[in-house]
Amino acid sequence: MSPQTLEDLPKEIMLSVCSFLDVTHPQSLVAYAQASKSCYAVASGLLYRTIKLTFTTSEHLARDVGTWEKLLHRDEVFAQVRRLIIYQSEAKDDRRRTYSSLKECERFDDDSSLQSFWDIYPGVWGDRYPGFLGYREHGGMDRTGDLERIPTVWPLVAQLMKKLPGLTDLYFTCSLEFPACLLQTLHETLTEKKCRLHYYGFGGLTHGGGRDGALATSPCLYSYGPSRTDLIEPTARSLVLHQAPILKGLSVMLPFDMPSAHLDLFSDTDHENQDEDDNITVLSGHQKSKPVPLEYLQVRKVDTPNILQSNSFKLSSWATDVDFSALRVLRLEVAVRPKKLPAPSMFPALTTLFFQCAIDLNPYFRYWDTVLSFLRHLPQLTTLQLQDWSRWISVLPGLKSDLRRLHLSRQVRLDTKETVDCDDIHKLADICPQLEDLSIEIRRRRSDENETSLYRALGRLPRLQTLEIKMDPWFDAFDEEYLAGHPLDPPGPYRQGHVRDVFVNGAIDRSLARSIFKVIDAAKAELSGAVLPLKQLEVQAPTHDVPFRHRELQPFLDALRRRWLVERDFRLDAQDMLHVREVDLKFKSEHNESIAFYDNGPYTGPDEELEPILSIWRRLWPSKGEGRPWWEDWESWPLALEA
Template structure:
């Protein structure tokens, strides 16, 4: 018996959204299922051109896709075409299953989410077209031939070195007038050229970004004034240019204002940080966004300020009646409290805001006054000063976690930091508090494992010195200071003690068992919620916040983070993804996968397991090198071997440890 096509299509749609591997398995059960599932399997096709964008590589990609679409009779199902110049971290050939190789946002992009295609491709790297003009207009004829067969195409995402080809632009104008062009590296080689002006004023131009051509103000201004459907603008501008712009009049210039009544209002604006700097510089005001939008924010739905903006220069919240997604990066260490007050007031008064991302927030400032009960997605990360003598505690964040169920009862996705405390009752209570969010479905936890803070003590001679507390669970050995061994090149961490490093190891040790236990505690807390509307926890991503485990004993010749890297980063500090089975008859089954923590490549997309660099590093003998480090002895190795002595079971040094279980019994005893 065959189900009607609409029922099969509904099943395929659910699997596509919730568990793509299951859609592939479902499609393989019969030709009937495959034919219907093809509308999702081939909705997005991505061509990866490679670093140098060779014409032959492009032709091979097109030929493979044409053969695959012809074999599956799927030309009519393609809605999105991605043309991407891969860097070394991306695959260099078409994968065996292109559908499963797509990032979630590539399968069905919703720019209102915190991570969209623009967040993946803004890491794109390549020479300018003047340095590498390898792809000519005639080299794109194979793509034109393919696009001519995709009559249902609605979007082209273009992130290549070469300028968008004129032959493809003409095809869109004549054959696919409703197809939208999202140009990630928009620029005009000759602003007065006929083709350049045709590109900048094309009806198909919906999105522009200028990562490699930030100085092309003329091209951006021309598109902004004359492209009738341009709604999304992404800017990665030089810091000096922004500071100069801030010094000018906030009103758009006469040249920029010309034709402003002829264009549509922007719906999505993103200000990205420079790829040339590890950290963004502090900026002064909102003028660049004001100029891009012609001071009209009435239609703006998405505003992502990934470079720091002074909140005190933001327009009133009333100017953003349509804003649903907001990302704000904070200025590091501002002195005026009015900065934080202005930011919280701006957030609080956005009536339609449902998605909020706060980057580099100050831990000493509570975000509670700025949160709305309408939030459905919240991501909060704080600024960490690795050189600080006394890093700010997590007090406000822990208070927020305990209040979230009351403040934001509609939260469905949450990413937040919290501090570990050896899995004790207070740590378990934080997990339980997260479980009281009735609609929480996806949770990301950045677990902090900071060493004990320094305290000032007065010596017998009246002088003041820095010291560390002796915790109640320290024995005589743990209370000893961490002294170095200069003869072996091993520095010390005085005034921290052996027990503090032992605690740091314990808090950094996250294995599969602990990841499952955290999921179970949160899920168990959800089961105690009475009333309707409770949604099951579907996904937990958990790992150590790599910026939290810092010691302040930093000198020009010694970095504690580098000395402890083999222990904290290469052995411990694992990252796990726990997901609930999507099968109705197996909802109690959890699937656990280790994510790549080696190079912290989450910013480039969620990796499927370990990335190529991590596998290569392990193959080059990382375990042998770290084993030799431990065999040298010293204060760090002594603490490690006391906590996890060699059991002689043949396990690699990198894996010869286990996490400390959560103290669930002690938590229950306090209830």
């Protein structure tokens, strides 16, 4: 349909179409907006529903505010802004504020989203500790400088907020205390309009007075995720929960130096701290308040979240403060002891669960039986992400027919146990016929018939539209065995064939990614009934997980590391067209640099240590004499499509 034809349609119809594109295919919304001035006039309101302010310095933040004011004034869309995100960044990249750069969870609320603001803005705490876990209390300061002390910056943001009459959500994701002028603007200008504050920052709400008290009792505070650990204390937790009148979301950080990484959640049988819990007061009163009906709860920890240690960290009192019957999203990003798993009946409304599995368990199988039973009896669960699931335990007994999204990450173990086979995929199709989004790991087999059959089996999932495959490049159990009586019994040197197979299985290029998509799509075409086409496939080879730890092998594994995204064309008249592009290019450039300057110097050719491995590489991919370096001179093995 030409732009002229689109312009002839009523504005109300095109606005509905644009709203649909905003949710399903943002790229098409951008393309429509660029078609003509009249198209842009219709779409601009959606393009500006979410705006982002970033800062690395006070000058950068002020410039960002000025840029947005000019854009909003030019297009007369101040009233269309619904979300304002203020986030801290170390990179001065203006592209991050564009509509195309927005994550799904930034554009609109979605309970099934597996991303949170702590996932997409890890720089607030992530790998650097300034502004995190009491850093300032020990004399530290943010790398960006303390903007709180610069009086001319935050009032500019406050003035912008006053010009946004339709603002419904303010996200503050910074390692700074919440500015007083922004809080005043929320209370004086936006409270009646029910603007919600989502505060993911440094400041705490548990000190009771001054600005902390004003923020904790704010009628706008909707979700709270501190970069510090105040909420592990029962009294502090109770104060925060019962002071904020509309609080629905909470993200709890556990201390990185805590001697335990597991949670004792919701225990009705553990009365060790019952007296302490009964003595908790709320503000100045002496009567307990009713549990708060949270809708979102995240419990996270920086280090070793999958390790269970002997000393238990008690969170039994949470059941007295929180009504979990309203909880829709639960992210347990730390391991939980099996006997302390809550009863599934406590979560009648839970639709999304992130569950971090433990890896040091005794007894072993009892833990997985308990977890499977817990998953199986969650009545409303539709989105499930399992982290570090055992390679030896099938997840199928814990799944239900209503599941729509499943992301399964297996434990990294140096064994030959395959994570999934054709029979597993067939059973998954029978158990979860509504599955639309799947992320799994598959063992590569040098592109042979058995590997191709796995991709065909994935085509048995009738409603599957989004698929992520993490390739396991390790060889199978037969190839791992040594000849009987051979003196080099494991553990011992790996054979050259082992290295060769890892290279073959780790080599995933554009052509192979496209072939995998076509095999799965062809298998879906053979199904009858209501079948949805595969829309997106993501393929990557985690070569860092292979059990080779030799220094000499690492540059070769880095050279093979690729991540491909295959997408079906969104247009109805071009559904057979596939678009393949490489993602994570920043990661690729960083690793290419590590290859070129391997071992603290330019890598121009093999040395005595690298030469044996390079000879295996060249046996697979001989030099074509085109002057290309060895790390670019490779290609994948094609699939055996005759199977």
